[in-house]
Amino acid sequence: MNIHEYQGKAILKSFGVRVQEGIVAENPEQAVEAAKKLKQDYNSDWVVIKAQIHAGGRGKGGGVKLAKNLEEVKQRAEQIIGMQLVTPQTGPEGKLVSKVLVTQDVYYPGETETKEFYVSVLLNRSTGRNIVMYSTEGGMDIEEVAEHTPHLIFKEEIDPKVGLQGFQARKIAFNLGLSGEAFKEMVKFITALYKAYEATDSSMFEINPVLKTSDNKILAVDAKVNLDENALFRHADYAAMRDLSEEDPTEVEASKSNLNYVKLDGNVGCMVNGAGLAMATMDIIKLAGGEPANFLDVGGTANAETVKAGFNIILSDPNVRAILINIFGGIVRCDRVAQGVIDAYKEIGNIPVPIIVRLQGTNAEEAKKLIDESGLKVYSAIQLKEAAALVTKVLAD
Amino acid sequence: MSVLVNKDSKVIVQGFTGNEGTYHASQMIEYGTQLVGGVTPGKGGQTHLDKPVFNTVKDAVEKTGADVSIIFVPPAFAADAIMEAAEAGIKVIVCITEGIPTKDMILVKEYISNRDCRLIGPNCPGIITADESKIGIMPGFIFKKGTVGVVSKSGTLTYEAVDQVVKAGLGITTAVGIGGDPIIGTTTKEAVELLMNDPETHGIIMIGEIGGGMEAEAALWIKENGTKPVVGFIAGQTAPPGRRMGHAGAIVGGADDTAAAKMKIMRECGIRVVESPAEIGAAMAEELSK
Structure with missing residues (x-):
C-alpha cells in the first residue's frame, strides 16, 4: 500500500529517523500558517511547497516549488492545491492535488557543501532477504543511475537472523564518502531507517534524496514508503493511512465485492477465476486482435453475485466492446457460474456488448447447455482456443 | 516414481477442522490420498473425518508417521505452522495459505534453510501425483x-x-x-x-x-x-x-x-x-x- 510523503515521514520520524520537517496544508491560508510555524520552530526563512500525491516525479510536473516569503507561499500554494498534476508516473490525465506539505528549507548555506544520496530498503527476491541499496548519486532517477553508472550503486544484504549490524551501517557510510560528524549521523540514520522498515512491515522504503546538510546533519528530504498489504492486520494505525482518493474509484468499488480489478486501456473486458489465468486471458485477447480493458480475478467463489458485480464494473468502462468470461471450474462449479451469468444478465437488462463465456472443468457440459438454451445473446465455448476465435469474430462484426 | 509425493506419502492437514481444511481434506481422501490425520491446537484427541486430530505436528508425526503436511491456517498464523511442521520432521510442507506477510516468510525461509524439508508455496494450489496422491486444492x-x-x-x-x-x-x-x-x-x-x-x-x-x-x-x-x-x-x-x-x-x-x-x-x-x-x-x- 502506498502512502503520502507526509505520512511516510511521520512514520520514519517515530522511529528516530531524521526527516525534513513539514506541516500539511489543504489551502493557501494553512500553508502560510505552516510557513510561519516553520520559521518559528526551525528558523526556516524559505520553505518548499510539495504536492502530496501517490506518484514520483512531482518536481518535473511543477508540483514542488520554493517560496522565499509569505506572499510567495500563498501564491505557490494557490497554484499547486487543486491543480491536476501530471508527472511521468501519473499518466496523461494527471492527479488532483488536494494537500501540500510545507517543508523547512534544508539546503541552507554553511560550513560545508550539501550533498545528496540515494537510499532504499527492499526485498531481494532471488535470495529472500532484505537489502539496503544506496548510491552517491542522490536526487536523480535511480533507474538512470543504474543504466549509466551502475558501479555507483551499492547493495548491503541483511541477515534475517540478526538484522542490520553496526559494521554494515558503517560500511554504507564509508562507501558514501562520509567522515567525521556526517559519518556518525549517517550510521545513525541507516540504523534507524532499517529498524523502521522491519517494525512497520514495509515492502519498500525509497529515500531520495537523503541529504547531508551544510552543518553535517543527515536527513530524509523525501520519503516513499510502501507498506506490505498482507501485514496491515497488525498495523491498524497504518491501514488507516490509506487514501482512497488516490486509487481508481472502480478498483475501490471492485475490492468491496472482493474482486481483484485493475483497469487497463483496451476494448475487451474480461472476468476470470485465478490471477494467472486472468493474465493469460488478457494475453489471449491481445492475440485475438483485441486489447484487454482490465484485469479481473473473481477468485475461488464465482457465483451470481460476483458475476453481477463483475459485469457492472466492466460495463462502467465505455471503451469495452466485448466481454470474455473465462472460468476454469475446480471447486467452482461451471453450471453455477453459468446460472450466475444468466441471472446477472437478466437482472442488468440489456447488455449492449457481446459476451463470450468459456466454462471448462467441473460440470462444463451442463454449463454450456444452460447458456445455449437461455436464449440470451451469449456465445459459449469450452476450449480456450474456441473462446479466442470468438473474440476475433465479435470484434470483426 | 514421480516426484516429491506418491501413493505411500502419509499426509496430515494443519488447520484440519476449519472450513477449508475440512472441505479439501475430504476431497483429498476421495482422490485416494493417504491422509492419516490432522492438527488443530486444542482439539487433540478428537476425531474428524474419521481421522485423528492432534494438538501438535510433533504428536501427529510420532503417532502416524506422517511425512507430508498441507497447511490451511490463516495468514497471521501460517508462518508459525510452517516452522512447526519443519521442526517436527515433516519432509514435504505444502502451504496453501494466501496473504502471509513478507517479513514472516523471510524468517521462515531462514528457519527451514538448514532443515531437511522442502516447502511448496505459500499461496499455491499444492502438488499432485496423478492417480496416487493429491495434496492440494x-x-x-x-x-x-x-x-x-x-x-x-x-x-x-x-x-x-x-x-x-x-x-x-x-x-x-x-x-x-x-x-x-x-x-x-x-x-x-x-x-x-x-x-x-x-x-x-x-x-x-x-x-x-x-x-x-x-x-x-x-x-x-x-x-x-x-x-x-x-x-x-x-x-x-x-x-x-x-x-x-x-x-x-x-x-x-x-x-x-x-x-x-x-x-x-x-x-x-x-x-x-x-x-x-x-x-x-x-x-x-x-x-x-x-
Whole structure:
C-alpha cells in the first residue's frame, strides 16, 4: 500500500529517523500558517511547497516549488492545491492535488557543501532477504543511475537472523564518502531507517534524496514508503493511512465485492477465476486482435453475485466492446457460474456488448447447455482456443 | 516414481477442522490420498473425518508417521505452522495459505534453510501425483496419469494446461504449483530439476508469469542440464508495468522481469515457448512425438 510523503515521514520520524520537517496544508491560508510555524520552530526563512500525491516525479510536473516569503507561499500554494498534476508516473490525465506539505528549507548555506544520496530498503527476491541499496548519486532517477553508472550503486544484504549490524551501517557510510560528524549521523540514520522498515512491515522504503546538510546533519528530504498489504492486520494505525482518493474509484468499488480489478486501456473486458489465468486471458485477447480493458480475478467463489458485480464494473468502462468470461471450474462449479451469468444478465437488462463465456472443468457440459438454451445473446465455448476465435469474430462484426 | 509425493506419502492437514481444511481434506481422501490425520491446537484427541486430530505436528508425526503436511491456517498464523511442521520432521510442507506477510516468510525461509524439508508455496494450489496422491486444492478429476510434469506459479492456469495435455492424449506424472508470492519455498528451477531427474516424466511444462527472475534461472539451468523437451508459457504479456496483478509477486519491476524478456531468455535456452496459453497442450504433444 502506498502512502503520502507526509505520512511516510511521520512514520520514519517515530522511529528516530531524521526527516525534513513539514506541516500539511489543504489551502493557501494553512500553508502560510505552516510557513510561519516553520520559521518559528526551525528558523526556516524559505520553505518548499510539495504536492502530496501517490506518484514520483512531482518536481518535473511543477508540483514542488520554493517560496522565499509569505506572499510567495500563498501564491505557490494557490497554484499547486487543486491543480491536476501530471508527472511521468501519473499518466496523461494527471492527479488532483488536494494537500501540500510545507517543508523547512534544508539546503541552507554553511560550513560545508550539501550533498545528496540515494537510499532504499527492499526485498531481494532471488535470495529472500532484505537489502539496503544506496548510491552517491542522490536526487536523480535511480533507474538512470543504474543504466549509466551502475558501479555507483551499492547493495548491503541483511541477515534475517540478526538484522542490520553496526559494521554494515558503517560500511554504507564509508562507501558514501562520509567522515567525521556526517559519518556518525549517517550510521545513525541507516540504523534507524532499517529498524523502521522491519517494525512497520514495509515492502519498500525509497529515500531520495537523503541529504547531508551544510552543518553535517543527515536527513530524509523525501520519503516513499510502501507498506506490505498482507501485514496491515497488525498495523491498524497504518491501514488507516490509506487514501482512497488516490486509487481508481472502480478498483475501490471492485475490492468491496472482493474482486481483484485493475483497469487497463483496451476494448475487451474480461472476468476470470485465478490471477494467472486472468493474465493469460488478457494475453489471449491481445492475440485475438483485441486489447484487454482490465484485469479481473473473481477468485475461488464465482457465483451470481460476483458475476453481477463483475459485469457492472466492466460495463462502467465505455471503451469495452466485448466481454470474455473465462472460468476454469475446480471447486467452482461451471453450471453455477453459468446460472450466475444468466441471472446477472437478466437482472442488468440489456447488455449492449457481446459476451463470450468459456466454462471448462467441473460440470462444463451442463454449463454450456444452460447458456445455449437461455436464449440470451451469449456465445459459449469450452476450449480456450474456441473462446479466442470468438473474440476475433465479435470484434470483426 | 514421480516426484516429491506418491501413493505411500502419509499426509496430515494443519488447520484440519476449519472450513477449508475440512472441505479439501475430504476431497483429498476421495482422490485416494493417504491422509492419516490432522492438527488443530486444542482439539487433540478428537476425531474428524474419521481421522485423528492432534494438538501438535510433533504428536501427529510420532503417532502416524506422517511425512507430508498441507497447511490451511490463516495468514497471521501460517508462518508459525510452517516452522512447526519443519521442526517436527515433516519432509514435504505444502502451504496453501494466501496473504502471509513478507517479513514472516523471510524468517521462515531462514528457519527451514538448514532443515531437511522442502516447502511448496505459500499461496499455491499444492502438488499432485496423478492417480496416487493429491495434496492440494486442485480439481482431481482432470489429472490423468501420463508422462508430462508441470511446474506453475498459478492455480487455474495449471488446470488449464493439464486439461489441454490430457485432451491431447497425454497425461500427468506430477504437477507442482509453486505459488505466486515474492518468497516461496521451492523455485521454478528446483521443481524443474526434480522433474528432469524423474524417469517417468518425459516432458515438462513450465508456466510462469511477470515478476521476479525464477523463470530465467530455470531456463539457464535447463540449457546446461536439460534432457527432455520443455514447453513454456509466461502469463502477463499485456500487463502494464508497476501494477500488481493479483499475485503479490506479479508486478513488473525492471526490464528483466517482463513477459517478453522472460520468453526471450527461455527461447534462447532451448525451451519451446508458446505465445498463447491455448497452445500449451498441442505444443507438448508435438514435442513428445518428435
